[in-house]
């Protein structure tokens with residue numbers, strides 16, 4: 006029986022569509038939930054994909070001694086710390102809900118909120134309702150926030166315009182510069198923190214994915230850790246052209262501050278991103294992403310760091326360039342501290358848009374194991390963790 010041409014064409018199209026459908030169903034796919042990082046390269050291994058448990062060393066678990074209030078005698082002097090604006094209340098509540106759910110409801114460490122203006126009653130009421138722990142609300146003194154007297158506003162305006170043209174994010178936003186300076190060298194001087202040694206920095210709108218069952222502050226103390234991070238990235242070299250030259254100037258005056266087991270090689274790696282290294286004048290631009298930070302304030306309060314911060318502050322780069330607290334903290338801790346005291350909290354699932362730390366653990370929910378970013382593919386090249394693993398070990 007003769008079949009007309011249109012019918013034959015239709016039949017062929019149907020067959021092609023059917024085969025395409027079958028192929029879609031059975032095509033080979035990566036193991037579900039796992040996206041390989043691209044920075045680790047062929048034959049190299051992303052440690053986020055390894056089964057992840059709790060860190061080695063002494064751990065302290067929840068007990069009735071962590072109850073809220075004065076009966077919580079197991080807590081050490083430590084606080085959850087957030088610099089936040091009143092307008093970011095919803096984002097702050099989101100971060101609090103995640104951190105309380107995964108960790109703090111077991112330990113009830115106090116929250117300390119900082120702002121350059123007073124917190125509203127709504128902010129206080131709603132954040133208090135998000136935790137059983139104590140909440141404190143602090144205003145930053147003007148002398149910790151305002152542009153210092155030796156900075157010229159005119160020069161700031163000119164520099165900001167130039168940086169903006171070079172594509173430096175937030176370069177013309179004065180408050181962003183103030184925020185970076187405060188996070189670099191001011192927050193731990195606030196009288197409200199005088200009795201605290203450790204802090205966990207929390208920003209609005211971040212996510213925590215994994216149940217953590219041990220007291221992370223005690224972990225830091227009992228295992229001699231000074232600084233803890235989750236994500237490490239390359240920085241925008243245009244924001245810090247003179248940070249490393251200023252650091253070298255400082256080191257030539259104070260060679261005694263460099264620790265014998267420093268992570269200098271990590272700071273000066275040129276192979277990871279040669280162009281960044283060149284534009285940043287000898288600094289890899291690798292840094293710990295400080296929107297997550299668990300650290301010992303004794304380090305920031307040490308003479309070495311105080312001298313370093315004052316040197317940088319006088320040099321003017323917090324305003325005439327756009328030095329971030331991330332490279333400043335990272336350079337300091339990598340130079341002046343034993344690198345073994347820097348700890349990768351691989352077990353704390355975390356996201357600040359657009360990057361993740363998502364371990365391979367049954368304790369984690371809501372993130373994709375090993376995924377560095379859910380943003381554009383070019384963001385994969387920002388991942389500096391491989392460099393950290395190469396030079397500094399796993400800490």
Ligand SMILES: Nc1nc2c(ncn2[C@@H]2O[C@H](COP(=O)(O)OP(=O)(O)OP(=O)(O)O)[C@@H](O)[C@H]2O)c(=O)[nH]1
Pocket residue numbers: 087088089090091093119120121122180181184207208209296358
């Ligand atoms: N109170 C107050 N908080 C601020 C100010 N500027 C920034 N912050 C807080 O400082 C932290 C960092 O600021 P962000 O604007 O998130 O900076 P960022 O993380 O580099 O930028 P994003 O990638 O856009 O999130 C956040 O917790 C903000 O809420 C400010 O002028 N006043």
Ligand SMILES: [Mg+2]
Pocket residue numbers: 208296357
């Ligand atoms: Mg942020």
